[in-house]
Amino acid sequence: MKAIVQNSYGSTEMLELSNVEIPTASGAEVLVRVHAASVNAYDWHVMRGDPYLARLTGVGLTRPRARIRGRDFAGTVEAVGRDVRRFRPGDEVFGDLGTADGAFAEYVSVPEDLVETKPATLTFEQAAALPLAGQTALKGLRDTGKLQPGQHVLINGASGGVGTFAVQIAKSLGATVTAVCSTRNAGQARSLGADHVVDYTATDFTTAGGRHDLIFDLVGNHPLAALRRALTPGGTIVLSGGGVFAGGSLLGPMRLMLGAKLRAPFVRDTLLVLTTEAGREYLTALRHMAESGDLTPVVDRTFPLAEAREALKHVETDHARAKVVITV
Numbered sequence: 001m002k003a004i005v006q007n008s009y010g011s012t013e014m015l016e017l018s019n020v021e022i023p024t025a026s027g028a029e030v031l032v033r034v035h036a037a038s039v040n041a042y043d044w045h046v047m048r049g050d051p052y053l054a055r056l057t058g059v060g061l062t063r064p065r066a067r068i069r070g071r072d073f074a075g076t077v078e079a080v081g082r083d084v085r086r087f088r089p090g091d092e093v094f095g096d097l098g099t100a101d102g103a104f105a106e107y108v109s110v111p112e113d114l115v116e117t118k119p120a121t122l123t124f125e126q127a128a129a130l131p132l133a134g135q136t137a138l139k140g141l142r143d144t145g146k147l148q149p150g151q152h153v154l155i156n157g158a159s160g161g162v163g164t165f166a167v168q169i170a171k172s173l174g175a176t177v178t179a180v181c182s183t184r185n186a187g188q189a190r191s192l193g194a195d196h197v198v199d200y201t202a203t204d205f206t207t208a209g210g211r212h213d214l215i216f217d218l219v220g221n222h223p224l225a226a227l228r229r230a231l232t233p234g235g236t237i238v239l240s241g242g243g244v245f246a247g248g249s250l251l252g253p254m255r256l257m258l259g260a261k262l263r264a265p266f267v268r269d270t271l272l273v274l275t276t277e278a279g280r281e282y283l284t285a286l287r288h289m290a291e292s293g294d295l296t297p298v299v300d301r302t303f304p305l306a307e308a309r310e311a312l313k314h315v316e317t318d319h320a321r322a323k324v325v326i327t328v
Contacts, residue, residue, distance in 0.1 A: 003068045003105035004308040009049035012309040012316070015069065023102075023109035024079075030087050030115050031079040032095070036128035036302075037103040038072040039324040040161060041241075044316040046101070069308070070103030070326070071096055071278070073110075074118055074127035084112050092118040096131035098278030104308055106328055116283035119290035122297065129161070129297035129323035130290065135282040136240055137165035138289075140274045142173060145214045145238045149174030154205060154230060157218030158194065159185035162240065164298045164322045166216055167192040172294040178212065180205055185321055188298070206230050214238065220256045228269055240274040298322035 005018040025031035046064055074094035077087050087093065095115040102108050118127045140162075141147045153170050157163045158179030170177045171193035179194035186197045198205045206226035215227055215237045227237050239257050260271040289295035300321040303311035305328045315324050 001106040002305060003102075004070065004305065005067050006047060006064055006069055007067065008063045009047070012047070012312050014047065015309050015312065017306055017308070020068070020105070022107050025081045025084075025109050027081045028083040028112045029081045029109050030077055030084055030093070030112055031107060031109050032073065032075040032093060032115070033078045034073050034075040034103060034106060034108055034328045035124040036074050036328060037070045037105075037326045038128045038131075038133070038161075039070070039311050039315045039326065040072065040132050041315065042071065042132060043069055044312055047312060064101075066099070066101035068102040068105050069312075070105070071098060071101050072128050072131040072133075073097070073103040073108055074124040075108075075328075078107065081112075086112060087115065092124075094118045094124075094127040094130060095283060096135070096278040104305065104326060106305075113280045114278050114283075116280060116287055119287045121291050121293075125299055125302060125325045125327065126297040127290075128325055129299055130165075130286050130295075131278070131283060132276070133161040133323060134165045134286040134295065134297075135278075136162045136274065136276050137169050138282060138285060139276060140216055140238050140240055141166060141169055141175075141214070144272050144274050145216060145236055147173050147175050147214055150176070151213040152176045152178070152211070152232075153214040153216060154178040154180065154198075154210070154212040155194075155216045155218070156180045156205070156222070158189050158197075159321050160218060161320070161323045162218050164188070164192060165295065166218070167194050168295050169289070170216075172289065175214075178205075178210065188321065192298070211235075216240070224256065224259055224263060224271065228267070231269055234268055234270070236270040236272065238272045238274050299325050301325075302327050304328075 001022045077091040153175045155166045159181035177194045178196040179189035180198045211232045220241045257273045264271040302325045
């Protein structure tokens with residue numbers, strides 16, 4: 001099968017379209033014929049091995065542990081292991097491989113508990129856009145941030161992959177939403193449900209005087225002291241790094257997160273660092289939200305598998321709007 005393979009850390013030039021063996025499904029695994037896979041900031045962080053400290057978390061010290069890039073996918077079940085009970089060949093599914101990676105390929109073998117039935121209302125491209133970004137938004141707002149109806153939430157980075165989901169999820173939870181994005185993305189943010197839009201090219205939300213019960217920071221471009229100025233007394237900040245590549249670094253967005261962990265016990269506000277882990281619970285919740293109409297993935301651009309380098313480069317350096325998807 002064709003797959004995007006990487007044998008050493010570096011730029012998109014390290015990615016090669018190669019022929020590799022088709023994986024098999026054994027035990028509780030599902031073999032999926034991939035139709036679409038989405039690109040996340042996670043993918044270029046792993047590709048680069050950046051920030052360097054992240055290499056100690058299991059992605060690989062001197063080279064990527066997983067040779068095939070990509071974690072979000074949507075496709076059709078090709079075969080199932082003997083212990084699989086929920087799926088059979090022909091089922092349309094989507095899922096998240098987690099740190100195992102391997103979605104930028106024609107086939108992928110996945111544990112059954114990391115796969116969910118594809119929302120009937122979505123295309124394969126839209127479904128592939130859901131898993132990691134949708135889970136990050138849902139967990140960050142509902143579970144970590146404890147967002148309640150009537151509260152005011154500010155989403156910094158509202159036009160990106162996670163941000164476009166976050167705006168919709170926050171509205172579905174009954175919050176008043178302020179979206180921070182650039183001029184060109186203001187209309188998109190409003191169309192997704194944002195009540196207020198701050199154009200960061202003209203206004204710094206940390207000095208504009210607005211106060212919010214929850215700040216969901218997806219960019220990491222403001223220090224903690226500045227973010228806290230935009231909070232209501234005793235409010236909550238949830239940090240989830242992303243951004244674009246700005247040269248290799250030791251800590252990258254982890255610097256802000258480590259600072260939050262160190263300061264959290266000594267301040268009135270609640271400072272939280274979001275962690276995500278692939279699992280069926282969030283995939284199921286996202287499927288229900290998509291089928292009910294509360295959540296619609298926004299796809300910026302699609303690239304064929306052979307142009308995966310360009311897809312990663314677009315996400316890594318070009319401030320992609322919403323999600324970028326690779327078709328297979």
